[in-house]
Amino acid sequence: MSEPTLRVEGLDVVYRVRGYDRQVLRGVSFEVGRGESYGLVGESGCGKSTVALSIVRYLPRNGRVSAGSIRVAGADVLGYRGATLRAYRARTVSMVYQNPGAALNPSLRVGEQVAEAFTVLGASAQEAGERARAALARVQIADPESVLRRYPHQLSGGMQQRVVIAMALAKDPALLILDEPTTGLDATVEAEVLDLVASLQDELHTSVLFISHNLGVISKMCSRVGVLYAGRLVEEGPVETVLRDPRHPYTVGLLRCIPRGGVRKDHGRLDTIPGFLPPLGAEIRGCVFAERCALADDRCALEEPPLEAVGEGHASRCWHRDRAAELPREFVADLELPKVDRTGPPLLELEGLTKVFRQRGHDVHALTAVSAAVWPGETLGLVGESGSGKTTLARTLLGIVPSTAGAVRLEGVDLPPRYQKRSRDELRALQIVFQNPDSALNRRHSVRRILLRSLRKLAGLVGSAAETRMQDLAARVRLTERTLTQKPVQLSGGLKQRVAIARAFAGDPKLVVCDEPTSALDVSVQAAILNLLVELQAEKRVAYIFISHDLGVVRYISDRIAVLYLGRLQELGPADVVFDGPHHPYTEALLSAVPTIDGGGRDRIKLEGEIPSAASPPSGCVFHTRCPRKIGRICEETEPPLVEVEDGHHLRCHIPIDELRRLQGKTEAVAR
């Protein structure tokens, strides 16, 4: 075979920090063949992006390649200087970054930017304009003319990413690098972007290097995958083989900590990977993973294993590659989860909760008549695309934004709509864990100060009583004594989120809103946080409202699930029923959009267009503009009521439940 498009050999990269060279890539070697798509996975800090930056020669100033070679289309990339380097970036390689909003110039119209990609290649202004139009059509933008005239901020995230992809493909690159291209996007939009990339790759035979932390995405998009840990490629092989039969304990651990295949909290706790990634530039003698590996022995600590073949094109860097699958599970005691008694009075009731924001003279209907109840000790999952009103619902029930109409009742008593008017007992009963622990913890306060203040305000404790409770609280969320004296910047993401959880539990809350508490975290840390939340629930019978866009996570932790679309409840029911169907057509589309590791199963249901503006919601059923199962004018004219169709399962759809069952059963049968 001829030379592969990309050949990385023995790549070492060091960053110079405070006068010392710290090694971040350790002898990374892999190849991406012509027209192949290769996935690179690993948790944050493994060096995935450093690989990409080395290939396009955009390493930060303090970084340099200290050994190894990178060849793209047969030529040595590391030798490029000045004009040859610019020509290489202009013609041979393209990169798509995670955040399309930052990749586009906010002060240039889309048309000018896309045309620029062509003028760089020597096209005349007029020709560039025409080719820009064609490029947008190629990435399936329906109305290229109007998009070309707009500024980036006037486009949605998915549309921006299409524009970036169009620019990246402008030069017909030999190698296209996608660095977490869909991480900030909704599942439905992500699915569309991934479909687009897949079809373009079929059409253009571009070689693709796909970087992601999401194994589901990799399994959908790539034929081969490399697993990176602490700057070392620890396992490599065809995607299906690696996911089905992983031969490195890190890969095994990574696959185990993802909640999937319908596992639920009452089936047992999630596996985690104990310990931490070695610090940047640590000197490691043996296997990079030895410190966190339950299979490791003396040899692993002293001698680095070579990358050895374990099958056709499948290699693992492990002394115990033959028994990697036997990686012992961490022992976790089984839990007695609280029995949820839904015959008794609910803990929290929302009745007709409505929120209308006034924005530049428009009424934005963020929430429309949401009614639901949460019983003590249960978890209500809240799902929907961004803009569906999940966060507004959370903020309204907490009183951070006052509701426009409707009531929030805690144990039968109406709560004042504003938090300022709520009593201490009402405040302590409802608490929140935010998505981003960096923003949720005051970076100037020590953990100790954060917890003591909450104990004082919520539990009324001071002095030694507060001290004792704080120790207790810290122990419960597994914070060490040392952590207490530290400030948030000194803690890892997982530890920060534990502090935030401890703070929410300071006043023994009855209900905690978890607003995407794990989406900023790596999967192994996510598993540990989910386990902690479940433990606390078992112990304290606390109820959760759990917001997440990760449906596997929601299914794992939720007893019941509510689906929101444009601020309206579309479906509400027991987690299994909502997942297994028959579901609301919107839920069906959401579920089908998620790329899974297990693969197959459902055909993806495409949703037309984007979520409509809440300032002018569609008439009738708000979902009719995108609904693949729309039955006719009734959907456009009359909004269906939310009806209990089965025991505890509520749906807002004109299609009768039996009909939905028949329709959805049929498609699944065809898909199989």
Add this chain to the structure above:
Amino acid sequence: MTSVPVPERRSEAAIARRERARALVRTPSFVLGASIIVFWLACALLGDRITPFDPLYDQTPEISASPSAEHWFGTDRLGRDVFSRVLAGSRDILVIAPLATLLATMLGAGLGLVTGYFRGIADDTISRLIDAVLAIPLIVLAVTVVAALGSRSTWAVTVVIALVFAPIIARTVRAAVLGEAQLDYVEAARLRGERAPYVMVAEILPNVMPPILVEATIRLGYAIFAVATLTFIGFGLQPPSPDWAVQIADNYPYLADSWWTVLFPALAIASLVVAVNLVSDSVQQVLER
């Protein structure tokens, strides 16, 4: 799940702080600026103990003598040694300008916190008032305040400068507070029942200290200039004080005959302003890196 070992990071904060100090010391402009400031501070503290002649009384029959080996900067029309007067002249300005800056910073930070945190009507009202104050020229405002206070003392000068600078600082602080108030820790504080003053002072203020510090050092440079200006037009210190601006005001009618009596105090003012700006630039760079 096992208990989690904490990575060794504690010392990193201390290292970062030390790094920052080292980076400052390594910046030539910082070293130059700081040396000049230290020099003038020393002069202010030691006063006439280090001046070769008494700065207040004539000790020589040579009136308006040009610079010579004995009188390096010459003498003024009363026969006082200009070199001695320049050395002694830093004292008052080095008290008034920092004091005015401190007052302005406290007032400005307070206004900025209130406007940035509450927004709405409080913000609109105070911000428009601030705009109004900013529209009045320094000297007009000074005359007004002095008339209101019924005094032309150094205190009046201090208050005037604080009043003029506070709104400028308030704007910077307001912008920083607006960004900070959107972070979730502020919401978390509200949800545990904290009152607004606590949230502003204990939660937000520590996080907006870096821009406040930078703004304060910048304002200090301007304050020195403002003190000199107001003194020059006759507010605050009066003759026979050896203050630089008093010397300039005193001697500029005779500029054509004895330029040294004006040039050297003017250079002294310039050196101090430049030095403060050099320091403030380096501090800003190091803090914002």
